Amino acid sequence: MTTILVLGGFGFIATNILRYIDRNAFHEYEAVIFDKFPHHIKGVACQCVKRVYSGDFADELIIEKIFRENKIDIVLHCLSNTVPATSQNARFDVESNLIPTLNLLAIMERHDVKDIVYLSSGGAIYGDALQKIHNEEEAVYPKSSYGIVKLAIEKYLLSFSELYGFRTLILRLSNPFGPYHYNDRQGFINIAIRRALKGLPIEIWGSGEGKKDYIYIDDVSRIIHGFLDSGIETGVYNVASGIVLSVNQIANHVAAEFQTTEIKHIDASKIDVQSFQLDITKLQNRFKDLVFTDFQTAFIKTVEWQKNNID
Amino acid sequence: MTTILVLGGFGFIATNILRYIDRNAFHEYEAVIFDKFPHHIKGVACQCVKRVYSGDFADELIIEKIFRENKIDIVLHCLSNTVPATSQNARFDVESNLIPTLNLLAIMERHDVKDIVYLSSGGAIYGDALQKIHNEEEAVYPKSSYGIVKLAIEKYLLSFSELYGFRTLILRLSNPFGPYHYNDRQGFINIAIRRALKGLPIEIWGSGEGKKDYIYIDDVSRIIHGFLDSGIETGVYNVASGIVLSVNQIANHVAAEFQTTEIKHIDASKIDVQSFQLDITKLQNRFKDLVFTDFQTAFIKTVEWQKNNID
Numbered sequence: 001m002t003t004i005l006v007l008g009g010f011g012f013i014a015t016n017i018l019r020y021i022d023r024n025a026f027h028e029y030e031a032v033i034f035d036k037f038p039h040h041i042k043g044v045a046c047q048c049v050k051r052v053y054s055g056d057f058a059d060e061l062i063i064e065k066i067f068r069e070n071k072i073d074i075v076l077h078c079l080s081n082t083v084p085a086t087s088q089n090a091r092f093d094v095e096s097n098l099i100p101t102l103n104l105l106a107i108m109e110r111h112d113v114k115d116i117v118y119l120s121s122g123g124a125i126y127g128d129a130l131q132k133i134h135n136e137e138e139a140v141y142p143k144s145s146y147g148i149v150k151l152a153i154e155k156y157l158l159s160f161s162e163l164y165g166f167r168t169l170i171l172r173l174s175n176p177f178g179p180y181h182y183n184d185r186q187g188f189i190n191i192a193i194r195r196a197l198k199g200l201p202i203e204i205w206g207s208g209e210g211k212k213d214y215i216y217i218d219d220v221s222r223i224i225h226g227f228l229d230s231g232i233e234t235g236v237y238n239v240a241s242g243i244v245l246s247v248n249q250i251a252n253h254v255a256a257e258f259q260t261t262e263i264k265h266i267d268a269s270k271i272d273v274q275s276f277q278l279d280i281t282k283l284q285n286r287f288k289d290l291v292f293t294d295f296q297t298a299f300i301k302t303v304e305w306q307k308n309n310i311d
Numbered sequence: 312m313t314t315i316l317v318l319g320g321f322g323f324i325a326t327n328i329l330r331y332i333d334r335n336a337f338h339e340y341e342a343v344i345f346d347k348f349p350h351h352i353k354g355v356a357c358q359c360v361k362r363v364y365s366g367d368f369a370d371e372l373i374i375e376k377i378f379r380e381n382k383i384d385i386v387l388h389c390l391s392n393t394v395p396a397t398s399q400n401a402r403f404d405v406e407s408n409l410i411p412t413l414n415l416l417a418i419m420e421r422h423d424v425k426d427i428v429y430l431s432s433g434g435a436i437y438g439d440a441l442q443k444i445h446n447e448e449e450a451v452y453p454k455s456s457y458g459i460v461k462l463a464i465e466k467y468l469l470s471f472s473e474l475y476g477f478r479t480l481i482l483r484l485s486n487p488f489g490p491y492h493y494n495d496r497q498g499f500i501n502i503a504i505r506r507a508l509k510g511l512p513i514e515i516w517g518s519g520e521g522k523k524d525y526i527y528i529d530d531v532s533r534i535i536h537g538f539l540d541s542g543i544e545t546g547v548y549n550v551a552s553g554i555v556l557s558v559n560q561i562a563n564h565v566a567a568e569f570q571t572t573e574i575k576h577i578d579a580s581k582i583d584v585q586s587f588q589l590d591i592t593k594l595q596n597r598f599k600d601l602v603f604t605d606f607q608t609a610f611i612k613t614v615e616w617q618k619n620n621i622d
Contacts, residue, residue: 088474090413090416090417090467091410091413091414091417094405094409094410094413095410098405098409099402099405099406102401102402102405103402105401106401106402137450138450139448139449139450139451140450141466141469142466142470143470143473143474144470145467145470148463148466148467148470149463151462151463151466152459152460152462152463155452155453155459155462156401156456156459158452159453159454159455159456159459162454162581163399163454163581163582270473270474271474
């Protein structure tokens, strides 16, 4: 039995991974959750979760306590206390995300836990570059503090791998969407569907013409499970589907599904990356049999889930 | 008259730049110094210095006070509270260098000061890569926290340039050497000469075979003055001489100069970058008439200065 410490364990991505484990790998993995909340915001329960700790990620005593009280094998770091739009208080961003991650690495070192999977961001790390497909080896130009902090964390992870024998797997995710998404600050597809269901206009920041990669959360869960199953190795991978859509295309898609929905354009924040595609050659070489859920199927599943889970 | 706020104003590099201004641009520039010390450690005085503030860089009230009490035109950021070998307390590194720089940028924004020159590191930023000449556009792999923090600061500077109209000039220096060097933790040429003068063995960390770029500090001062004089523009430049030497070559050179000196090899720290060369095409395109002091001349000048300034 492998014990995973899931940081941000009640969040969108972690909840999906844990439910995936419940369905597909229940006898192989058990999870210890750390989250700022003491329980899931909507009461979603995952059977593989054995224990929950809640508190502030910056409080190193509670993180230390988790490692003292549990034999952790792998850390799955899905925790961010900011989103791109809220990260421009750069000092808060550094103090609430970077420094706690450095504390975590020091605690892992003390407890001889050396395997970590870090969820980085394919959108925020690379920065703007129209009509270019980003690969993991290129120079990056993050615009937001969110992206800069994620880059710094990536570099510390690689440094800990080289200097102290950590195995640090860095996954640069594109935009995941799907069930168990409750965040109103990040995740355009889910937010647009929710607004349509409530009869609110869909809000588009900027022209909406930039195209970004979207990936169904079940595909993300399956890929992360694949990485866990085959043993953590140091490296950086883009995790994306190749389904590249503009915000306008998505808004029109949602509007067509719900027929009456209004679309409203709002001035874009300069920190938002307007366009990106990710090269997934490296991921495809790692998992030869990789298939992605087609957009229409994923979209309909997301709509169905949202219909049953609207406030 | 242009007023420069020099952070780390009593350090090796800043002292040389200020003395260069004294000699060549006294009627154009005046300096306000911030340093952890209240006066130069050896009493070296520069005429262009109008005012000195001392304190902890992390104390934002004193930085705020400087901007309230002086009309600053340009910030010259030469301050680091760590060197590569001492930066592995990563949290201290972040808290004493990155966060204070973020505070500084916020204060500059409030006082509408938008020009900043940042001294980054050509050695620590790129990381190890034998037989490769690094250029400013390539992906970087810093090994030490020192390099990671410098990279994060670079990215915040570029972000402030894009989002808030700052002009942020980033200079990735190779290894400077020459007069007014008093640091025993960084700067192999000066340290080796000092040890030879004291009859101590020269210490070499690792094999000493890796080759690095060394630049005479007067050349650095002239280049930085050139940048100041032509107006700050956002960009990243390698600042190096193309004089590439192994530590063994330097040690032998020093030993020959002082005849009797012993050379001692010590196990290398894994965080030290063993080799690097910097591509200076971009710098040469910026300053068409760039000439560098030849190594032998620079070396002899450094020896002469050290002879007159030994403890």
